[in-house]
Amino acid sequence: MPELPEAETIVRGLRPHLIGRRIADVEVVHSDVLRIAPEAFRPAVTGRAFEAVERRGKNVLMRLSGGRVLAVNLGMTGRLLPLPAGASDAPDATHPAVRFLLEGGGALVFDDTRRFGTVECLGSAEWSARSARMGPEPLARGYSARDLHDALLRSRSPVRSWLLDQRRIAGVGNIYANEALYQAGIDPRRPARDVREDEARRLHRALRRVLREAIDSGGTTLRDYRTADGEQGRYARALRVYGREGLPCGRCGSTVERVVLTNRSAFLCPGCQTP
C-alpha cells in the first residue's frame, strides 16, 4: 500500500501530534508485527519522547530520546493513527496491532489489516546500517538522471521490477513505478540496462514529478490508506495506467494492458510505451 508519497504524508501529519510527547506504555494486540517479543519491545520504548518524525523510502522513522529509532514499515495495509486524549480508539482503527499510550493522554495506534507491516525499535547504529543497504532517495536534491541511468545499466531485470527493488532506489512501489514509466514512455518489460540516456532523463523527471504530485495530493487511496488525520489521499483520480486495464489511454486512446512481471501486475499503454 503505502509508497513514498503515502509515508511522507503520514510523517507530515504525525509530526505535530507526536513531537515532544512521551510514551507512557505500549499495548501489543498482535505481536507478529514486532520482530522481537513484546516483553523486550515494551521496555525499549516506554518512557521515551518523540524527538523527530522522518521518512526513509517507505519507512516512517520516529527518533526517540536516548538515541533509539522507532521504525515502521507500513506493508500493504498499515496505518499510523494519532488518537486524541479521551478517545477510546482512533475512528479509523479497524485492526489495531500496537498502541503507544502517551503521557498526558492520547495514543499512537499502529493499525494493520493484513499485518505485513512491522514496528521495530532499533539502536541508531542498527538503523544506519539498514538505511545504508537501501538505495538513494529519488527526491533528494542531489539525485540526478545520470545517477539513475548509471544504476539502470547494471541490471538486466525489467525496469518495472528494478524500480520496486528498495536496494536500488528507495520508496518506489507498484503504483508510482507504473505511472512513472507511462509518463516516460517506457515499456515496463524493458531490461533496465536497455534504457537509453534520453529515456533515463525522462524517467528521472517523470518519477520525481509523479512522487511530488502524489505528495501534494496526500497520496493515493485505493482502499486502506489514510493520512494521519484519517483522510483519503486524492491522487487515485490522477492515475493514468495503474489499475486501468481495459480502459482507454487518455493520451492515445489505446487500451491499457495488464501484464505480470515477477508475480506482480504491471500496467501499460501499448501505444505510448515503446518496447
Added chain:
DNA sequence: AGTGTATCCTGCAGGC
C-alpha cells in the same frame, strides 16, 4: 544475476 514460487494475513469483488 535473473526468474518463479511460496510465505506472512485479511478482505473484497466477481463468477456460479
Added chain:
DNA sequence: TGCCTGCAGGATACAC
C-alpha cells in the same frame, strides 16, 4: 445466500 477463485500500495527466502 454461499462457495470458490483471484487479486491487492510489501518484503523475504528458496530452488533453479
